[in-house]
Amino acid sequence: MKWLVVVITISTLILGCSPKKADKPLEKVPQRVISRDEAVGSLPCFKCHSYQKFSTPLQMGGVFPHQKHMDAGYHCNQCHDPKGHQHIVVNRNICSNCHNMKIIVFDRTALPSKFDHEAHAKMFNCKDCHPNIFLMSAGATRVTMKDIYSGAYCGACHDGKKAFASSECVKCHNKMKGFEKELSYKVEGMGNVVFSHKFHTTAFSCDSCHPKLFDMKKTQGKMKMDDMYQGKTCGSCHNGNIATAVTDCGKCHKG
Incomplete structure (x- = not known):
């Protein structure tokens, strides 16, 4: 009888000191979206x-x-x-559930560009660009190269330090390759002028000429020799120091 009491007592102590089983983890309750x-x-x-x-x-x-x-x-x-x-x-993923946020096309100019929103969203948070740099509304902002060169819009990052410089036009404007050709300007009383855009873009970046010397549009009939003699348009470089002088007529006027 005495031994029975001892066995029961020891068994009770052993069971009492045994570690408790871990409580069953609580199941995560999904958040309910309310109306x-x-x-x-x-x-x-x-x-x-x-x-x-x-x-x-x-x-x-x-x-x-x-x-x-x-x-x-x-x-x-x-x-x-x-x-x-x-x-x-x-x-950051909620917008793409409804909106196509992959490629955004800017086509208000003669040189449309495509913006890879998906690639940028993987590198940055929404608030890095919106609303301080770009408004969150399609077509709300008309982006010009002049603005970009001054550090606005795309130029906030594409300054040659954070990202490639905005002067590297072919990075965004695929149709720039179509300008790798000779441009002909009709001149009354003199031979026509042939301008090699490909040659000049090989030697200079786009922002060397645009838009400070030439607007990004056809300039037929708007360039005058008097302006060139004063160092404007072509005369900015063709001054006899950087390039041949504009007085060397045969260099440009053929025939």
Whole structure:
């Protein structure tokens, strides 16, 4: 009997000291996307803040059509991950669920260019470009090379340091290869002038001439010898020092 009590006591102590089995991990409950109507009364943000204020583009200076997305039935927590009062993180992949954000074509000029949005999105966050550099609205900004050369838009990065220089035109404008030819200018009373664009682009970068000397469009009939003698247009280089002088007529006027 005594031995039975001892065995029971030892067994109890052993079982009592055994480590407990790990609790079963809690299953992650997927976040439920609530409707716009539910949000007004359910999301804690709107217990203090006006729903209407945050459903309009006022808080971003009119650069993002919040109301249009609200009217389509989307709401804040479908695109944003609220982090208290510090910041609201935008889900960088949410836009591509509806919009084709791969290749954007700029075709308002004679030299269309293609922007690889997908490649840039892999390297940078949305806020690196939007809305400070580009407005979040298609066609809202007319980008000019003059702006880019001054450091705006694409020029904010494409300055030859952060990324390749914006003066490397063929990097974006594929049709530039079509300008590797001779351009003929008709001249009354003198032989026509033949300009080798290919030769000059081999020796100089595009921004050496455009747009400070020549606009990026046809200049037929707009170049005058008087201007060249004053160091303008062709005379900027053809001064007898950098290149042959403009007084050497036979160099350009053939026939």
